[in-house]
Amino acid sequence: MLFRQVGQIHFQRSALTGFAIVLALASVNLWAAVGALFASAVALATAYLARLPREARVDGLYGFNAALTGAGLLSFFAPGPLLFAYLALVSVASTFVSARWTAWGRLPPLTLQFVLAMWLALAIESAFGQRISPPGCEDSWTSVICNVGQVTFISGLRPGLVVLFAFAWHDKEEAFWLAAGAAVAWMASDALDLFAPGLAAGEQLVGLAVNAALIGQGLTVFGRRPGVRLAGILLSVPVCLALAAAGVKYFTLPFILVTWAMLLSSAPRVAAPPAAREAA
Structure with a gap:
């Protein structure tokens, strides 16, 4: 379940996916890999102690925001006691928010808690000491694959x-649309x-590709038609650019906003599985 929560960052109820993410991140x-595992463990322990519903807990739905926040915080800041204390508090809070949101069920929480936690961390960054810059990707065809990894702060082709x-x-279809979103973002950035x-x-480019990739995968998981998926990917580009122009450090906010909009404005081609309807 520890790795399954990491896998749910990409909508996948798979410990293998989570393990691959952590292994690639550690390389x-x-x-950052330690941060993801630490946050995932805190979220899992919180869910057990609070006796949150077992099915969602086993599916990893309560800890994916915490895991992503752990990877993000340790990609932006050097490790330290205050940083890990903040990460622990965020992981506990995120678990309860995810539980309430999942019970509500109108829209999936996606990565909203991660975005809010990162915004708060940047607002009080002086408390965490040294700020570092996560590596990006080159502007070439390799950025398509590199930026798939950038969703969880992984850089590099391999x-x-x-x-x-x-x-x-x-899931081959999810992987295709994940890569397709990153590819469209790369081509759009070059054209613009x-x-x-x-x-x-x-x-x-990194922000465009990360959000477009997640939208492509997310709308696939939620059973939207290919035309809706492509429309969501394309819509993410102006949303990212508008937020950047407004000075917003948007992280995965465009993914959240566009995915919610497309879910509300379109009907599923087929019913999404229960775990997917509640996943990241």
């Missing part, structure tokens, strides 16, 4: 391939840099 930033193969092992250089889309 890039060992502390680590990206590891996680992409793990996703494909679990050529025809509208003032938008500085290339500088937002």
Whole structure:
């Protein structure tokens, strides 16, 4: 269940996927992998002690935001006691928020708790000491694979391939649309840099690709038709650029907003499985 929570960052009820993410992350930033596992363990312990519903707990639905926050915080900040204390508090709070949200069930929580936790961390960053910059991806075809890994702060071609193969092992269609979202974002950023250089889309490549990739995968999980998936991917580009122009450090906020909008405005092609309806 510890690794399954990590896998649910990508909608996958799979300990193998979670293990692949942690392994790839450790090859890039060992502390980020430690942060993801620490947060996942705190969330899992919280769910057990609070006796939250077993099915959702086993599916890993209560801890994926905590795991992603752990990877994010240790990618932006050097490790320290205050940082891990903050991560523990966030992981406990996120578990209860996820439980309440899952019971509500109108819309999936996605990665909202992660975004809020990262915003708060940036607001009080002076308390955490040294700030570091997570590695990005080159602007080439390899960025498609690299940016698939960037969802969980993994950089590099080979680590990206590891996680992409793990996703494909679990579900080939999800893996295809995850990569398709990253590919569309890469092509869109290059086109915008050529025809509208003032938008500085290339500088937002990681943000564009991460959000487009998650939207492609998420709308697949929720059973939306390919046209809806593509529309969501394309819509994410102006949303990312608008938030960046407004000075918002958006993380996965465009993914959340666009996915919610597409879910509310479209009907599923087929019913999504119960775990997917509640997943990240």
